[in-house]
Amino acid sequence: MSGSRGSDTRAKAYDVIFFDLDGTLHLSGEPFPGLVDFINETAGVHGTTFVAVTNNTSMPPAQYQKKLIKMGLLPDAFQLCSPLSVLAAASVExxxxxxxxxxxxxxxxxxxxxxxxxxxxxxxxxxxxxxxxxxxxxxxxxxxxxxxxxxxxxxxxxxxxxxxxxxxxxxxxxxxxxxxxxxxxxxxxFGKPSDQMATYLRQKYLGADKRAVIVGDRLYTDIALGHAMGIDSVLVLSGEARSDDPGLEAGRRPTFVHESFLTFLKAAYAPNESAPSVRSYAAV
Ligand SMILES: [Mg+2]
Structure with missing residues (x-):
């Protein structure tokens, strides 16, 4: 449980929160309870920019965005990026x-x-x-x-x-x-965790003084993208990774581990009702 207080303090300072979808926002299309409402409120009240980053290229980004709106996310509360967004950008070289x-x-x-x-x-x-x-x-x-x-x-x-x-x-x-x-x-x-995606996200969302974090359930895509971008990362245990995942002890670690996206957000924006982070690597 060490480091949970440190993670609370750091999490408040994020201007941009990149987040994964399957295993992080939802499981098989069913959003985790309470999460959608919390994102809607946080984006509206705190002005945090939420960016869904998916590798799903079975449909255009706008079509996928509509699926998330159907799950309850407000259109103004988030943006969506997929490898197709990277390919569509004029900056791709x-x-x-x-x-x-x-x-x-x-x-x-x-x-x-x-x-x-x-x-x-x-x-x-x-x-x-x-x-x-x-x-x-x-x-x-x-x-x-x-x-x-x-x-x-x-x-x-x-x-x-x-x-x-x-x-x-x-x-x-x-x-x-x-x-x-x-x-x-x-x-x-052009997907997570490629340099092409990392460069696109940095150019589009991160100014010199913006602090960002990526939240996801896969070490080799979500957390690896955080390392490629040079930003903090939160591994959530609501999808693929487990707390005893060997990847946590070897290779590239996340900055924090949380039970879920919601427990991370509560630690950042509603610390009185939050559960502590499972583990924090901030001091490592
Ligand atoms: Mg996932």
Missing amino acids: DISRNIFALATQDVTAFLTEHGYETSNKRPNAVLATFDVEVDYTKLTAACNHLTAGAKLYSTHVDIRCPTASGFIPDCGALTHLLESVTSTKMDKD
Whole structure:
């Protein structure tokens, strides 16, 4: 329990709170009790900027934003960023805009709207996404383009996506399939915890004097992104990671560990009713 007082004091100073969705805000689409209301109030009263950062590229960011609003988040209380936001930014460099998109129809339309040529004719790159409409025709076309010399981009490297009925193949699995069939290596990705995502978030949300934290349930995406950005991180135990996770003792540690996103927020904004942090690495 050591360090909980220190975490309270530090947490109050954050101007921007980046947060993960599945396992952090909600579990299989069901928000954790009390959390949505607390975020709405905190954003309104304290002026904190909340930014949902998801690797989900099965739909355009605006569509995903609507899902969160349906869960009860107020439209003004948060912003949303996915690897597609990074790809849509004018600042993204060193990538070809002539691509074959292994993507849903909506995501392909989003990319076209943001300056990508997505025809199937001699693309310079194949972009793998979380294409939940994938079929053999598209996979064959992607392989043919890669064999002809196109680069391989991937929105993110997550192998599997958790659902209520178990894991399903995510973008990383599709990427591995394309790599193994065509002996191609992925050139770059744009999701958590890539440098591309870290740079985008820093440029968009962090001025020189802004203090930020990232909250999430995965060490190798959420906490790793915190390290890539050079900001504090909070590992929550409401999703994938456990308090005895070997990753906590080896490699890159989070700044704090909390039972949930809500216990972290209460420690920061309502310390009288908060539970102490499970562990704090602030003094380490
Ligand atoms: Mg998660």
